[in-house]
């Protein structure tokens with residue numbers, strides 16, 4: 001009847017064992033983590049933690065063993081990822097590399113690039129960032145002006161990128177640049193390059209966001225040389241590749257769990273003699289959370305059998321972002337406060353942090369408007 | 383979906399399309415009801431969840447979902463889902479299974495007496511909002527008497543008074559009162575969880591998903607046909623984004639109801655069904671507002687089909703538990719589970735056992 005399909009999917013029995021392993025590990029690894037640190041989930045940066053996770057074999061889980069991967073299933077990776085997010089583990093350092101850059105290199109990269117980067121990523125030691133957005137190109141990504149010109153044995157890249165998450169810590173940036181122009185097709189002539197951020201000509205600055213923290217930044221590329229084998233995929237195929245990459249970026253459980261920590265705190269707040277108003281909100285959030293998880297699992301089930309789920313993933317991301325964005329506001333509205341603060345200081349701190357962080361949930365990884373455009377297309381409206 | 387569900391869905395889709403080909407039948411009239419019921423029974427759909435020994439298809443709740451959703455998608459004004467559920471619940475507790483339309487409901491102020499002279503069990507009580515309570519020959523009630531919970535199976539003709547009511551979509555929601563009426567059968571239940579309410583909520587959640595999908599389809603078609611300012615409405619981004627949101631709600635309701643059916647097939651699913659009904663309910667306000675908005679005035683007419691779906695949605699939101707009911711239920715469950723066990727419990731309930 002419709003163009004999307006959300007058949008229920010059940011994770012197999014054996015993931016229970018894996019869950020307990022991850023939980024036991026996290027219990028120890030996160031002992032000293034404050035509630036606000038946990039509330040950062042996938043924006044919390046801790047390279048020590050990422051290294052430990054690599055030792056556990058929980059980065060690059062699905063990748064070939066010959067590149068340092070572990071050849072485990074998509075479903076096992078899903079379970080580890082959702083456990084990390086639910087616990088509020090600081091996964092930012094390896095997050096992008098594990099979720100999209102690694103798979104992108106395995107799929108499109110040269111053998112040299114695979115050998116050079118993938119094993120170190122799987123160890124939790126090498127970090128990637130995504131160089132797509134530019135000062136004058138956000139939603140309209142095809143309008144970028146950073147460009148590469150041919151030189152002996154490689155390319156010279158000039159331009160700049162902005163809003164680049166963890167750029168100040170990352171080692172490599174997968175960078176979308178212009179390598180040609182076709183007056184009739186603005187999506188043609190784009191290519192992806194692997195840029196070593198320690199190369200001469202690279203300047204990076206952190207940008208402080210309105211939570212007062214530095215998570216993203218800007219990069220200036222001034223005649224930066226990249227060798228031929230650091231071209232990712234085919235020359236001129238950048239647009240299709242970027243879209244494949246964004247699909248990886250949009251389907252995971254991170255798209256509805258960003259405020260999950262606050263929900264746990266809220267349940268703590270209402271533990272004794274909850275009012276009907278509080279029960280009501282707790283129930284409404286539970287229904288939404290449970291549904292989003294079922295939807296996300298359904299997408300995972302499809303991806304695990306190599307089916308495409310672009311429309312479904314987009315639907316989950318938009319619903320998930322609306323949910324996690326509204327959650328702090330709904331909880332603030334319902335909290336029983338005295339002198340303007342809830343009974344526990346950690347609830348107050350987590351709420352305050354998430355109120356500030358939440359506007360980004362519907363921007364990063366494709367804005368709400370871009371996602372609804374994709375859904376309209378899927379419905380045949382454009 | 384397995385092959386059986388596929389075939390079933392296709393034949394039910396055809397039957398339902400035929401039933402509705404001449405407009406919305408007025409099934410609150412008993413003769414119309416009886417005639418339609420015979421057509422439905424020719425396919426044997428109401429035996430969907432019965433075992434093959436009991437003359438059924440041996441289907442599960444996920445097969446049920448396929449039918450329930452179609453009932454919503456085609457706006458079928460008959461207690462098909464109710465009968466499927468009643469037969470399944472009756473089978474599960476070894477009660478006799480009547481060969482008729484069976485409605486389901488929860489009785490208030492019930493009293494149950496054993497009449498020694500006639501060796502009959504007599505039932506007194508009021509049952510509000512019974513789907514086709516007057517037209518359906520039999521009813522299955524959940525009731526409480528002296529601290530015990532029961533399923534009571536009764537012929538609706540024994541009602542001492544009956545009042546016909548219609549919901550917003552002209553579906554029968556009748557009130558029946560019984561005074562010392564003989565029961566066909568009575569069963570004392572071990573659990574206090576009202577499975578008539580729970581299964582009914584699941585049915586409504588799936589029907590809501592179907593009606594939302596119908597409203598979505600009508601909207602998508604209409605904005606492609608209707609032109610203003612020299613182009614199809616579908617070319618305006620404001621329209622596209624509203625319909626995208628409607629699709630998101632329809633997808634969420636459908637996934638929730640289907641997943642809850644999946645959980646019900648595995649065992650206790652009170653939590654999942656509560657979540658699914660609540661999520662489906664929450665989709666209704668914004669979705670119906672969007673569907674009507676993009677249809678303009680034509681969608682506000684009696685003649686246009688849109689109201690068959692939107693009016694059902696508004697009715698169904700309140701039936702078998704409105705938002706407040708299920709949100710409070712879930713809230714209580716969550717407070718019991720507690721902050722530190724929440725994630726454990728969520729995953730434990732869903733991972734394969």
Ligand SMILES: Cc1cc2nc3c(=O)[nH]c(=O)nc-3n(C[C@H](O)[C@H](O)[C@H](O)COP(=O)(O)OP(=O)(O)OC[C@H]3O[C@@H](n4cnc5c(N)ncnc54)[C@H](O)[C@@H]3O)c2cc1C
Nearest residue numbers: 130131132133138139163164165360363364365367369370
């Ligand atoms: C926390 C965070 C982390 C990020 N990390 C990265 C990163 O690692 N790498 C990277 O490359 N980028 C990153 N981004 C950038 C992100 O991808 C962009 O913010 C996003 O693509 C939108 O671009 P913009 O900010 O320039 O907004 P604009 O494109 O200028 O849009 C502003 C508003 O207008 C709307 N709009 C734009 N075009 C249309 C249209 N055609 N129709 C309707 N509405 C429209 C947008 O939806 C948005 O609401 C990050 C952003 C944030 C907030």
